[in-house]
Amino acid sequence: MEGTERTKPEGGRETRTIAVDLVARVEGEGALRVTVKDGTVQDVELRIFEPPRFFEAFLQGRHYSEVPDIVARICGICPVAYQMSAVHALEQIFAVKVEGTLRDLRRLLYCGEWIESHALHVYLLQAPDFLGYDSGIAMAKDHAAVVTRGLRLKKAGNAIMTLLGGRSVHPVSVQVGGFSRVPLRRELEALKDELLWARDAAMETVRWVASFEFPDFTPDYTYVALRHPDEYPLNEGQIVASNGLQISVSEFEQHFTEHQVAYSNALHCTLQGAPYLVGPLARLNLNQKHLTLLTTQALADLGLALPLRNPFHGIIARAVEVLYALDESLRLIERYEPPPLPSLPVTVRAGIGMACTEAPRGILYHRYHVDGDGLIREAKIVPPTSQNQGRIEQDLRLFMPRLLSRPDNEVALECERVIRCYDPCISCATHFLKLDIKREGAM
Amino acid sequence: MHLLCDPFLEAGHQAGRGDVKRDEPRSSSIRIIGLGNELRGDDAVGLLVARRLRQEVGDRTEVIEAEMVGVDLIALMEGARVTILIDAARSGQSPGTIHRLDASAGPIALQIFPHSSHVLGISEALELARVMGVLPPRVIVYGIEAGNTEAGQALSSPVANALDKVVGQIIQECETCYA
Numbered sequence: 134m135e136g137t138e139r140t141k142p143e144g145g146r147e148t149r150t151i152a153v154d155l156v157a158r159v160e161g162e163g164a165l166r167v168t169v170k171d172g173t174v175q176d177v178e179l180r181i182f183e184p185p186r187f188f189e190a191f192l193q194g195r196h197y198s199e200v201p202d203i204v205a206r207i208c209g210i211c212p213v214a215y216q217m218s219a220v221h222a223l224e225q226i227f228a229v230k231v232e233g234t235l236r237d238l239r240r241l242l243y244c245g246e247w248i249e250s251h252a253l254h255v256y257l258l259q260a261p262d263f264l265g266y267d268s269g270i271a272m273a274k275d276h277a278a279v280v281t282r283g284l285r286l287k288k289a290g291n292a293i294m295t296l297l298g299g300r301s302v303h304p305v306s307v308q309v310g311g312f313s314r315v316p317l318r319r320e321l322e323a324l325k326d327e328l329l330w331a332r333d334a335a336m337e338t339v340r341w342v343a344s345f346e347f348p349d350f351t352p353d354y355t356y357v358a359l360r361h362p363d364e365y366p367l368n369e370g371q372i373v374a375s376n377g378l379q380i381s382v383s384e385f386e387q388h389f390t391e392h393q394v395a396y397s398n399a400l401h402c403t404l405q406g407a408p409y410l411v412g413p414l415a416r417l418n419l420n421q422k423h424l425t426l427l428t429t430q431a432l433a434d435l436g437l438a439l440p441l442r443n444p445f446h447g448i449i450a451r452a453v454e455v456l457y458a459l460d461e462s463l464r465l466i467e468r469y470e471p472p473p474l475p476s477l478p479v480t481v482r483a484g485i486g487m488a489c490t491e492a493p494r495g496i497l498y499h500r501y502h503v504d505g506d507g508l509i510r511e512a513k514i515v516p517p518t519s520q521n522q523g524r525i526e527q528d529l530r531l532f533m534p535r536l537l538s539r540p541d542n543e544v545a546l547e548c549e550r551v552i553r554c555y556d557p558c559i560s561c562a563t564h565f566l567k568l569d570i571k572r573e574g575a576m
Numbered sequence: 577m578h579l580l581c582d583p584f585l586e587a588g589h590q591a592g593r594g595d596v597k598r599d600e601p602r603s604s605s606i607r608i609i610g611l612g613n614e615l616r617g618d619d620a621v622g623l624l625v626a627r628r629l630r631q632e633v634g635d636r637t638e639v640i641e642a643e644m645v646g647v648d649l650i651a652l653m654e655g656a657r658v659t660i661l662i663d664a665a666r667s668g669q670s671p672g673t674i675h676r677l678d679a680s681a682g683p684i685a686l687q688i689f690p691h692s693s694h695v696l697g698i699s700e701a702l703e704l705a706r707v708m709g710v711l712p713p714r715v716i717v718y719g720i721e722a723g724n725t726e727a728g729q730a731l732s733s734p735v736a737n738a739l740d741k742v743v744g745q746i747i748q749e750c751e752t753c754y755a
Contacts, residue, residue, distance in 0.1 A: 274707045284650060
């Protein structure tokens, strides 16, 4: 739904307010307000008005063992990310080191989430923008085979999640020290045929999205991601940035600062006072040497050189990560031998622990303060979408000037496309988006 | 807080069916799918209808509880001749009001099921299935108007009463299908 409102304040200057009440294909409830004065973009405010959910507060006083199941409920799309950041932070406090097969299983579970989340975004949320459709349903009318492939790909991710997590949404098997249950070898083997199909489909997906036409738009980003010495980052690593920053996760709060803005219910997070970018594009650009041979080859065959600097190339980065996640899943399944125990013993002790893992949308930081009874005294959670908010606003400021001569409804649509590049999960940070463009003065 | 709504699934449980609790696949081609969020008051009603029906319907009917299923609803309907979906509705009518919609005849009103935290609500998922040519031949949607959807609440009494009625209607509907 769109609307245009015109008012003439003193001096005869025109103020136009354009509202789009329902922007589809964004996870969460928010709005965008843009003020344009004398043909120049003045203010861009991404307003996240989904009510605060107080997860950090109601973790207080809970037993540490309840945390993975509570934080999983923060998001229906990336529950594993919340569980992983939580268990790693708590294990740091209890000096538990999950290694070997249990570590592999966590990595495999995380791959399942990446496949699910990325396949949904690539096929149903963002691809319609490039193919000229206003929804995934409209696109499916003309491209049923493609959408069928996308849904089957997503289902392959669901299968991993269901086997390892007990269910495909809000897994129930993750616990501090490991899992409540680990799969039998034959159960994992049973996934292989479908994952092999999915890996081929993911290769097709990379070729498909790389064939799209992309706007010429390359902002100067500071990319932030985890980096691990031996592998493409999922569960562990140092925090690195394209500006040279290289810190341990425990130093996160010394460099990254959350602050409140009056117009949003989600905190903004900045790196040394400036916006930055997290997510697939940042991860890929900062970790290309850890891609698998197949993934590297796929990029080379398409003539795609990293770093990718265009936010619209995020769809390529997601497709590449789906391919990577399937390749990695097959590797992990191939070498799987069930561990002697599904979980390591945990001895409670008081302390503070931090962890950062790579959620589908970027780094997800957790910090917990646990007392001697294993109860949570304090929790802090910094989700990727809140970290990207400032960067989304900055992108819109840079992208909008080229749009201003166009009618408001077109400006609105283009802004939504920029926002969707980030696959924002507004439930994590905010459900639909209202777009409000205010124009003041002469164009 | 009771977060572990579902026990961990047994080994050999069929994977890839979304966040579901289901009976073993049967030869039946009637499939009942209850949708919703167990932790949010009246939003759980679809799941609870399915849970009750599992005890009431015969072996010829497969029953699935699917929490927060989104686009995966399409996969859940795959291969069924008749699908009966039950979900909480929010159209502004009084809590407990029962809507019965025939989605095989055409799109169901988006306004009745406006809430989805997973991008695609039930109306959109059904339309996507339709355009992809995979909508089962017969799809009936029961919507029960929700009242209170606050986290941690039990079903409100009008919705609990509606649950009993819908269970009865669906049992009759299944019998008609097998007649």
